Amino acid sequence: MKVSVIGTGNMGRGFAARLVKAGHSVGLVGRDGAKAAEVAKAVGAVAVSARDAAKAEVIVLAVPYGNAVDALTALGDIKGRVVIDLTNPLTADYMGLTIGHTTSAAEEIARAVPGVTLVKGFNTVFADVLASDRQVEGGRDVPAFLASDSAEAKAVAGELAKSIGFAVVDAGGLKNARYLEALAGFNIYLGYGAGLGTSVTPIWLPLAG
Numbered sequence: 001m002k003v004s005v006i007g008t009g010n011m012g013r014g015f016a017a018r019l020v021k022a023g024h025s026v027g028l029v030g031r032d033g034a035k036a037a038e039v040a041k042a043v044g045a046v047a048v049s050a051r052d053a054a055k056a057e058v059i060v061l062a063v064p065y066g067n068a069v070d071a072l073t074a075l076g077d078i079k080g081r082v083v084i085d086l087t088n089p090l091t092a093d094y095m096g097l098t099i100g101h102t103t104s105a106a107e108e109i110a111r112a113v114p115g116v117t118l119v120k121g122f123n124t125v126f127a128d129v130l131a132s133d134r135q136v137e138g139g140r141d142v143p144a145f146l147a148s149d150s151a152e153a154k155a156v157a158g159e160l161a162k163s164i165g166f167a168v169v170d171a172g173g174l175k176n177a178r179y180l181e182a183l184a185g186f187n188i189y190l191g192y193g194a195g196l197g198t199s200v201t202p203i204w205l206p207l208a209g
């Protein structure tokens with residue numbers, strides 16, 4: 001699949017690396033061209049212009065929530081593209097969310113960039129987990145919770161998620177991004193605030209027997 005990744009930080013780099021490893025054609029976009037070229041080279045992707053990034057089938061949005069709308073609109077016409085939104089609307093100390101309950105980062109981005117089909121996903125996956133390739137104890141793949149109002153877009157994102165080693169959990173409509181972003185907030189609290197570290201991931205398991 002042809003995929004563009006916007007953002008050359010922890011998540012953008014990790015995502016691009018996993019995609020390349022799985023055989024996808026990956027274009028990386030950053031606001032600093034030299035950094036994008038350096039990161040792309042390191043992971044085996046290609047640094048591309050915003051205009052070229054817009055041509056991909058799937059666009060992975062790996063920038064801070066506050067920059068998400070600017071980063072997407074900079075690509076130009078992306079109507080009809082599947083955008084996987086990794087963002088969490090975090091407070092400056094990472095210990096809270098700036099919006100929630102009645103909306104979410106995903107819903108706000110979808111409203112601000114009409115025509116794109118947003119899938120909320122991977123926002124509960126720590127960058128260290130994305131980078132590690134490791135499974136959950138007991139041999140299960142790390143879950144990717146995917147929420148979208150488009151079944152088609154969710155299927156495309158799900159295919160991509162499985163191809164890079166994630167277990168897909170259908171998280172319902174985009175409105176459920178309100179829960180996924182809160183879940184990510186709790187994950188960050190457990191990882192940093194409660195000291196569990198960042199090699200943990202949320203997972204729902206059935207009872208034994």
Ligand SMILES: NC(=O)c1ccc[n+]([C@@H]2O[C@H](COP(=O)([O-])OP(=O)(O)OC[C@H]3O[C@@H](n4cnc5c(N)ncnc54)[C@H](OP(=O)(O)O)[C@@H]3O)[C@@H](O)[C@H]2O)c1
Binds near residue numbers: 011061087125126127
């Ligand atoms: N880190 C995690 O464990 C984790 C887990 C789940 C979800 N997330 C979410 O994923 C997103 C990225 O997190 P991160 O940890 O990768 O952050 P990061 O390391 O700070 O990287 C953010 C990247 O976004 C780029 N950027 C900012 N504005 C841009 C714009 N307008 N156009 C293009 N690129 C732009 C930055 O460019 P510069 O290099 O020029 O600053 C940087 O490369 C955030 O929304 C975060 O909440 C993070």
